[in-house]
Amino acid sequence: MLRFLFRRLLVAIPTLLVVITLAFFLMRAAPGGPFDTDRILPPEVVAAMEARFGLDKPLPVQYVEYLGNVVTGDFGPSMKYQDKTVLDFIKEGFPVSLKIGLSALILAMGVGVTLGSLAALRQNTPADYSVTAIAILGVCVPTFVTAPLLLLLGKAVDWGLPSGGWNDGALPNMVLPVIVLSLPQIAIISRLTRAGMVEVLRSNYVRTARAKGLSEWTIVTRHALRGAILPLVAYLGPACAGVITGSLVIEEIFQLPGLGRSFIIGALQRDYPVVMGVVILYGALIIVLNLVADLLTALLDPRVRLS
Amino acid sequence: MTARKYAIGSDANARAMEAVKGRSLWDDARRRLFRNKAAVTGMIILAVMVLAALIGPYLLPNDYSHLNRDNVWASPGEAGFVLGTDSLGRDLLARLLIGLRVSLAVGVVATAVSLVIGVIWGAVAGYAGGKVDELMMRFVDVLYSLPFIFFVILLMVTFGRSFILIFAAIGAVEWLTMARIVRGQTMSLKQKEFVEAARAAGLGPMAIIARHIVPNLLGPVVVYVTLTIPTVILVESFLSFLGMGVQEPLTSLGTLISQGARDMEIAWWSLVFPAGAMILTLMSFNFIGDGLRDAIDPKDR
Numbered sequence: 031m032l033r034f035l036f037r038r039l040l041v042a043i044p045t046l047l048v049v050i051t052l053a054f055f056l057m058r059a060a061p062g063g064p065f066d067t068d069r070i071l072p073p074e075v076v077a078a079m080e081a082r083f084g085l086d087k088p089l090p091v092q093y094v095e096y097l098g099n100v101v102t103g104d105f106g107p108s109m110k111y112q113d114k115t116v117l118d119f120i121k122e123g124f125p126v127s128l129k130i131g132l133s134a135l136i137l138a139m140g141v142g143v144t145l146g147s148l149a150a151l152r153q154n155t156p157a158d159y160s161v162t163a164i165a166i167l168g169v170c171v172p173t174f175v176t177a178p179l180l181l182l183l184g185k186a187v188d189w190g191l192p193s194g195g196w197n198d199g200a201l202p203n204m205v206l207p208v209i210v211l212s213l214p215q216i217a218i219i220s221r222l223t224r225a226g227m228v229e230v231l232r233s234n235y236v237r238t239a240r241a242k243g244l245s246e247w248t249i250v251t252r253h254a255l256r257g258a259i260l261p262l263v264a265y266l267g268p269a270c271a272g273v274i275t276g277s278l279v280i281e282e283i284f285q286l287p288g289l290g291r292s293f294i295i296g297a298l299q300r301d302y303p304v305v306m307g308v309v310i311l312y313g314a315l316i317i318v319l320n321l322v323a324d325l326l327t328a329l330l331d332p333r334v335r336l337s
Numbered sequence: 338m339t340a341r342k343y344a345i346g347s348d349a350n351a352r353a354m355e356a357v358k359g360r361s362l363w364d365d366a367r368r369r370l371f372r373n374k375a376a377v378t379g380m381i382i383l384a385v386m387v388l389a390a391l392i393g394p395y396l397l398p399n400d401y402s403h404l405n406r407d408n409v410w411a412s413p414g415e416a417g418f419v420l421g422t423d424s425l426g427r428d429l430l431a432r433l434l435i436g437l438r439v440s441l442a443v444g445v446v447a448t449a450v451s452l453v454i455g456v457i458w459g460a461v462a463g464y465a466g467g468k469v470d471e472l473m474m475r476f477v478d479v480l481y482s483l484p485f486i487f488f489v490i491l492l493m494v495t496f497g498r499s500f501i502l503i504f505a506a507i508g509a510v511e512w513l514t515m516a517r518i519v520r521g522q523t524m525s526l527k528q529k530e531f532v533e534a535a536r537a538a539g540l541g542p543m544a545i546i547a548r549h550i551v552p553n554l555l556g557p558v559v560v561y562v563t564l565t566i567p568t569v570i571l572v573e574s575f576l577s578f579l580g581m582g583v584q585e586p587l588t589s590l591g592t593l594i595s596q597g598a599r600d601m602e603i604a605w606w607s608l609v610f611p612a613g614a615m616i617l618t619l620m621s622f623n624f625i626g627d628g629l630r631d632a633i634d635p636k637d638r
Binding site for chain 1: 475478479480482483484486487488490491492494495496497567571574575578579591594595597598601602605608609612615616619620623
């Protein structure tokens with residue numbers, strides 16, 4: 031177990047290094063710079079600004095210095111917003127993105143597992159087919175289609191939910207973004223649960239539970255469900271990546287002050303440190319979650335051996 | 338392939354075999370595919386859409402970039418515009434067909450890029466085995482755990498919104514799964530007698546990969562290709578939605594949806610029709626892909 035953890039961490043470090051290096055040089059290769067504004071600044075001003083942020087040094091030197099700073103936890107100041115550091119951006123934006131993303135994941139888990147189990151228990155009935163249909167729709171209707179369509183629908187029926195804005199995370203402001211973000215995940219989770227459940231229901235230990243005379247409810251919730259949702263643990267990493275990707279669009283459509291928007295705006299404005307900070311944070315998050323997923327799978331399923 | 342097999346037997350033998358005319362694996366697969374209603378529906382819809390995207394624009398009276406200043410925001414059916422017009426009075430039907438063409442083209446070309454890289458990478462890694470395999474697949478693992486959408490966005494920002502780059506950027510990211518699938522298949526093919534025979538006949542590794550391994554990968558690769566195309570279309574639309582797709586006046590389904598989302602308060606049609614086209618395209622591909630998987634690999638059902 032410890033050896034496995036050690037080896038995986040050994041792979042995680044170069045992965046993160048690749049993330050940082052790729053993002054750094056890609057961002058710097060982009061035409062223009064953070065000090066290109068509509069109003070053309072005098073060259074001396076630009077030169078002074080560049081000197082202040084160290085942009086006048088050769089690129090490899092900047093890269094090494096940046097790496098050194100990141101290791102000590104210093105992500106630098108924003109180049110576009112005076113007296114705001116990248117950590118300020120993360121402190122402001124990440125809780126918003128996290129709250130939405132986590133709510134969406136929890137909702138997707140609840141609904142997806144319920145639908146998937148239902149479909150497996152009522153195999154080849156209309157209930158099963160409707161769950162399959164939902165799963166297909168969830169995969170084929172992307173978030174950037176669902177969100178505007180829902181807003182259009184909301185205009186027609188007027189359900190009184192705000193069409194955007196954060197409002198300090200008030201519940202009505204959360205409803206639509208969270209639903210939209212969770213739909214693709216509901217689709218995948220219900221499909222995974224259905225497949226897992228169908229297999230588990232045929233297994234010997236479920237037959238034993240039946241033979242003991244347990245009620246169907248107990249069999250499903252206490253025995254079958256545990257085995258059926260095991261594949262979901264491995265899906266944790268990809269699910270998280272999917273939610274992060276979705277949040278880029280959701281935050282744009284619903285005008286939420288999350289980290290995804292900081293990234294897009296930062297990339298367009300060439301605010302190098304902000305872009306780097308977001309990429310590193312999300313990259314690390316995905317790497318850690320993949321690791322956690324592997325460990326959890328091994329802990330929960332004695333058949334899995336870590337190698 | 339069948340002809341060669343029969344040629345081995347004697348004449349009488351061949352005639353006897355003619356009588357029962359065996360069905361090849363591919364015949365079976367085709368039969369199963371055409372029995373699948375969802376897949377057939379998908380194929381028909383897709384065929385219609387491809388035709389419409391290819392020749393439709395030439396049959397329409399209005400060019401997709403032509404501005405009709407007298408018919409701004411025409412609703413569907415008004416003044417001869419079947420699907421209405423946008424804020425600049427451009428024919429939505431014409432724009433939709435061009436957008437469909439661009440999205441399909443991006444999907445096919447980017448998938449082709451990922452196909453070429455993925456098949457070569459996977460086949461070489463799987464056939465070589467050992468240290469080479471370990472190294473090549475570790476590389477894939479590292480790339481796999483990158484937050485790839487950020488890199489695609491950075492690529493778009495860096496190299497501008499060029500058409501070629503969209504292909505390359507998406508294709509270069511999507512090849513990873515292909516490489517994994519191909520590697521797995523190659524490793525099992527490598528053990529087969531015909532590869533051993535080829536090796537005994539003195540063929541080099543590259544020739545064996547090209548002549549004997551790659552052709553036998555067709556099944557799983559075809560399935561994965563039909564499922565990659567919609568993924569790529571989705572990624573392209575995602576980028577377009579964020580304002581990093583193809584440039585005006587050219588358009589794609591994602592760009593149209595993005596404009597439609599902005600204009601939907603005034604013109605619902607500018608959102609609903611592109612969104613519908615998008616959903617229909619993705620569904621068709623997914624149905625065909627699922628149907629192909631069931632047809633080619635029936636044990637996986």
